[in-house]
Amino acid sequence: MKLLRVLVATSLVLAACGGSGATDEPASTYPTGTVREWLVAVSTRDVARLVNIVDQDSLVIVIAIENQIPADDVERMLVQGLAAETIADYWVSFAGAYGTYTGLALDSVTVRGFEQFAVEDIVFARVEVGDDQDPGVVFTRSYDGIWKVDLVATLGDALFPVIEDFVRGIPNGDETSQLRAELREAILPALLAIDSQKPESERRATAIARLGALLTP
Numbered sequence: 001m002k003l004l005r006v007l008v009a010t011s012l013v014l015a016a017c018g019g020s021g022a023t024d025e026p027a028s029t030y031p032t033g034t035v036r037e038w039l040v041a042v043s044t045r046d047v048a049r050l051v052n053i054v055d056q057d058s059l060v061i062v063i064a065i066e067n068q069i070p071a072d073d074v075e076r077m078l079v080q081g082l083a084a085e086t087i088a089d090y091w092v093s094f095a096g097a098y099g100t101y102t103g104l105a106l107d108s109v110t111v112r113g114f115e116q117f118a119v120e121d122i123v124f125a126r127v128e129v130g131d132d133q134d135p136g137v138v139f140t141r142s143y144d145g146i147w148k149v150d151l152v153a154t155l156g157d158a159l160f161p162v163i164e165d166f167v168r169g170i171p172n173g174d175e176t177s178q179l180r181a182e183l184r185e186a187i188l189p190a191l192l193a194i195d196s197q198k199p200e201s202e203r204r205a206t207a208i209a210r211l212g213a214l215l216t217p
Contacts, residue, residue: 028053031114031125031140034147038138042091043107047084050091055141056081057186058151063090065162071170075179078186114140117196124153124193139193152190157198160207163187167214177217184215 028034034053041049057078063086064074095106112128123142130136139153152159167183170176191208195201 028146028148031116031127031147032111034140034149035127035129035138036111038149039106039109039111042095045088045092045095047088047091050087053148055148055150055186057182058149058153058190059087059090061163061166061183061186062151062155062159065159065166068166068169071176071179075176075182078179078182109136117193119189119192119196122189122193124150124189126197137197139190141190141193150190150193152187153193156194157204160191160204163191164207164211164214167211180215180217184212184217188212188215 028037037049038053040046041053060074060077060082063069063082064077069077098106109129110131112130114125114127116123116125118124125140125142125147127138127140128135129138137154137156139150140147141150141153142148152163167187170179170183188208188211191211195204195208198204
């Protein structure tokens, strides 16, 4: 079973619920609008919309971890982007896993509200989804006022051990220094965003520090 399906099956990605919530926030320029647009785009397999509203570096990282992709290929994917068919296959799997577990479509998830905060001068928003009995969170990251879903932050604490294993598997040397720098920029702020929104954890803080050291070129 892929990591994604494990996370969905244990309710770490989204909460099962009914109703789509309000729809007056514009997509991409408002965190809740972005999350709602993302849910609809996944449900309709709209790859073009998904490219625009999902942080593609975070998607590359999750796909690389799931599929144990070699470092050279990961760097190429970060620079050149993902092929449309790869993006489509991933989100079809995502929607299918969620539907299998909950019996619901992703576009039925209620998007409730958001809280904006900053980590190392990077602006994030914690978007609440679901209901009081079965809550969930999606994290978005702002790029000059344009909000994108950050999958690394959204998948949360469950990614810490597998991210560390993934990073430790990157060969040392000058040839991977650029890759480490790119991963550091994508991963560390997302993990710090998680840490800032959860109860203090020495274990989590230690894991982030280890990753920071491993990703220093």
